[in-house]
């Protein structure tokens with residue numbers, strides 16, 4: 398893709414390494430603001446979590462997911478878009494379409510699929526709109542929101558959104574002026590992360606300092622895809638604070654069964670062999686798997702036929718990690734199990750799985 402530099406040694410786009418640091422804590426930290434972290438996750442896993450949750454709960458969660466994601470994205474866009482740019486768009490000196498295109502273009506580097514602004518109108522009345530086509534979104538429920546949030550932050554007006562299928566794995570997303578639902582206003586809590594310095598070391602590319610393991614992935618920038626070169630598995634960068642906010646909103650609306658349901662969904666995926674470990678030093682291998690994905694710093698792992706104990710110095714998405722530990726144990730030993738987990742001081746996590 399034009400204008401996007403990649404490392405000649407490992408192929409990772411410069412944007413990824415200049416903006417993010419694989420931190421010794423096991424998190425992927427935003428260099429501009431270290432309280433913000435990202436995970437690098439199999440997109441299938443994200444989608445599976447949401448789908449399974451819906452199945453376990455027996456109700457549609459799309460409205461809550463879209464709305465939480467939209468508010469988080471809007472707050473983010475509001476923060477990162479310079480006021481001068483907003484003014485230029487609002488005064489009509491700059492065409493809003495190309496500006497939105499430039500912003501959603503960043504999603505191509507993060508693995509979000511190919512976004513194309515088709516049309517826009519900005520006259521300051523109720524007929525204004527933005528029309529965007531997306532091909533192969535990592536998740537249409539989560540991914541329909543980004544262009545709308547950019548549009549909303551630029552023009553400074555609340556927008557509604559809708560999307561329709563427009564071909565194989567292709568959707569057209571429309572944003573239009575519409576006040577946000579009152580019920581959701583002002584109650585989104587986004588976690589900001591504090592974490593210890595940590596001792597996690599991933600071998601780094603000598604040229605760009607990205608973890609060398611990222612070289613196993615191919616960035617297809619034109620298509621907005623990040624694929625594992627061997628397995629073809631698709632990856633995506635995503636803010637765990639958004640997922641945690643979604644789980645929080647779901648819990649508020651649907652009750653205390655939510656954390657357990659997230660564990661259960663992740664257990665099912667992992668037990669079915671989604672994360673297969675090669676053997677060898679299991680602790681070392683799992684530490685690498687978790688820290689490459691920015692899920693946290695694994696300190697201790699005990700595993701036997703009776704159970705598994707996992708201790709992390711810091712960790713995001715605790716219920717996902719509890720489900721992952723449980724699924725891993727069950728995949729290795731072929732038995733059912735029970736799981737308990739507790740948060741430790743400073744964002745730590747302790748998971749105990751018993752056969």
Ligand SMILES: [Zn+2]
Pocket residue numbers: 404405406407408409602603604605606607
């Ligand atoms: Zn490199």
